[in-house]
Amino acid sequence: MDNHRNLIVAIALSFLLLVGWNSAMDYFYPQPDAPAAGKVDTPTEQAATADDASQAEATQHTRTGGLVDPELRALEKADLKTALASADRLPIDGPRVAGSINLKGGVLDDVVLKDHMEGTGKDSQPVRLFSPNGTPAQQFAQFGWVGSNLKVPGPDTLWQADGKALTVTTPVTLSWDNGEGLVFRIRYAIDDNYMFTATQSVANTGANPVVLQPFGLVNRTSRTASQDLWIAHSGPIGVFGDAADYDVDYDDVDEAGRVTPEGRTSWAGFTDIYWLAALVPQDATAPETTFRALGDETYRADMIYQPETIAPGQAMTRTSRLYAGAKESVVLDSYEDAGLQKFGLAIDWGWFRWFEKPFLWLLRNIYELVGNFGIAIMILTLIVRGAMFPVAQKGFASMASMKAIQPKMKAIQEKHKDDKQLQQQKIMELYKTEKVNPVAGCLPMLLQIPVFFALYKVLVLGIEMRHREFLWIKDLAAPDPANLANALSLVGIQVPQFLMIVFGLGVLAVMLGFTMWLTFKLNPSAMDPMQQQIFNIMPWILMFVMAPFAAGLLLYWVTSNVLTLAQQKYLYSKHPQMRAMIEEEKAKKAAEAAAKAG
Known part of the structure; x- marks a missing residue:
């Protein structure tokens, strides 16, 4: 019963996040350029430059500047x-x-x-x-x-x-x-x-x-x-x-x-x-x-x-x-x-300029070699993930070791359940004996955060990204234009502003949600059913959240997710016992949930 209640709360909070996201994005994050001509060409651009009734008297500003009225x-x-x-x-x-x-x-x-x-x-x-x-x-x-x-x-x-x-x-x-x-x-x-x-x-x-x-x-x-x-x-x-x-x-x-x-x-x-x-x-x-x-x-x-x-x-x-x-x-x-x-x-550039400027330098040089910034972003992603792979491999191995010592940890916790200090001491001794680092599994994700933020700033601030094309995208520094709202506008159907959060969803955002969902499905953590439900929902929430971001950033994240899938497949092949333990625990959790439901 508690699980169902928590799931309903999670869904409600997710809905509120989606409804309020447009307002937050207007303040915190960049929007597409205002067109130079006297009219706004697409619903995506209309969403970026529309005047709210509460802002009628204020001068409107776009991401890159220029007169809006x-x-x-x-x-x-x-x-x-x-x-x-x-x-x-x-x-x-x-x-x-x-x-x-x-x-x-x-x-x-x-x-x-x-x-x-x-x-x-x-x-x-x-x-x-x-x-x-x-x-x-x-x-x-x-x-x-x-x-x-x-x-x-x-x-x-x-x-x-x-x-x-x-x-x-x-x-x-x-x-x-x-x-x-x-x-x-x-x-x-x-x-x-x-x-x-x-x-x-x-x-x-x-x-x-x-x-x-x-x-x-x-x-x-x-x-x-x-x-x-x-x-x-x-x-x-x-x-x-x-x-x-x-x-x-x-x-x-x-x-x-x-x-x-x-x-x-x-x-x-x-x-x-x-x-x-x-x-x-x-x-x-x-x-x-x-x-x-x-x-x-x-x-x-x-x-x-x-x-x-x-x-x-x-x-x-x-x-x-x-x-x-x-x-x-x-x-x-x-x-x-x-x-x-x-x-x-x-x-x-902010605090991370020593990290961001090398990214921009690398992007420029890759672009000079391949002639397309979209491909340059994908190659940069491959280079970054390749550089981080040894860390990810160690983290994955650490998680496998943590799984292997779970029975011993549970035995210690049960034996010393009345003495938390001694329990912690024995667990630390176990880590030392088994040569396991409990935080090593988190290191790849922690390293990914500054990398993601640095690349985000490069794509937002670097004029080198402005008006760079990739496949259907005319400007990698602006949101993905391939969405249903823009398509409907071509046949004269204008999508209301309040529906733009759904109809303004671009191809790259959908790819982001799907590839993230796949990575969560291969996640090496065995979760209880409630956690599993939340992780099943999260990729689709992030799909809507990330849709207004620069297309170049979404391209990076989609590429990163695909590489993560390949990396996880490879690491599971190197640690088959990890996959076996995960599947065993998932089956056990599912059986326990079925028994409670029955």
Whole structure:
């Protein structure tokens, strides 16, 4: 009777888990990308971007960021067309970025990334990182000066350029004469990746000394921010002192109005899960860095140098850098190797980065050999399981030894049932005599936990996984699209949101549940009927729980389960007495259960 009651409770709890899982997933885990076009293409994407009634007034955010509201996307398109049609623009044509500099204000406000597309369709456009001030998706960088009782360049200043385009081989210098004895210049250069260099100089041709403070800023809206997840920071970021700071988000800046991190600034700016805009000060300087809330979901990161006096006939120069691009681990690490402190930590690897980065390195190298990230994940799984096989073999052998000494343990427990301390002492002596480690059987599972979590973070954070295809999957970093809801949408049938937990179940999730069920069936632990019922249910619960995760992660887990099945078959063949004991105990348990039922 108790077993039946416990089973009903377990099923009820499982049902509550399934019903509440969507809400938890919205907060803790990544969702599919929002499409670049004005409509959401599939029910899976609709589920990821749907506005709940309780959230109608809040800005919606997707895993990778960008405008979600269709009206704002349409307005952004119209505003961009107007802003970029201005004749006061200087083209940017780098190897990996394109766009333009607005000569009115000397602002870097038009940057797109040539190697990264917004979606997976043939008509998809390059990812737009910077948009002009006043557009719904505004994000831009500006360099200038602060001076008291001086005429300094501002947002309406029209700069003169000495070139026709900014390229790797042709830096461009913008100049402006304030008519009062000061000539301001900004020399822009760009490297082979995403790093701009801004050299600010002022020549004093007047009769009096002047005091000026150079500054750099990045301005952006949080409407385009990616979700701020517990494993993936989105918002203000930087290295101050000797540590990377992921603790400040947009809400913190709103609440404080102004946040000034402590410690010398190595770099600072704003991050999304895949994109970064960061200012880098000149070496051996100590500018003040501040994050400010400007209202209307707009924020600014300021980097202001100390005041300097420029005597007549003298000049002052400050060189800053701006990273505006993708958070590619190899690129970030290359800048760090060149002296930019902890720039690789722009990716929020967390505590396990020494474990995660080798996984990413191995994945990249396998991909270069096989040409497909799905196959690379499967090969990586094989390598990891192969490396762990000796541990698993020892653990399995330990479990076999534990089973073999069960009669002796029961005899000790019965003999010393009134003296628990002596009972434990005798059992420990038995372990020592029989050379059995009671915890060795748990070691493979314990080792699998950090491996699984590390790979999970790699698949979520690594931009290398974005938009990678495998069979029917167009993006291994997003959930599996092969589900009944998407199939029904092709014939005009839209699945209600509350049924998505069932109809949104993908092929990989079903394979995960089935292969996990098979591994539990081969589990070397003899369980009572109640435990057996729970273990029979658990794979199917996890099938629903894991369905919204990245398809690449499910592919890893399915492959791991298949390898586990093969491993268990092999180990049972090496320890036939283990299988015989298990079957004997299962038969005994079944007979006892039948006798009670009768």
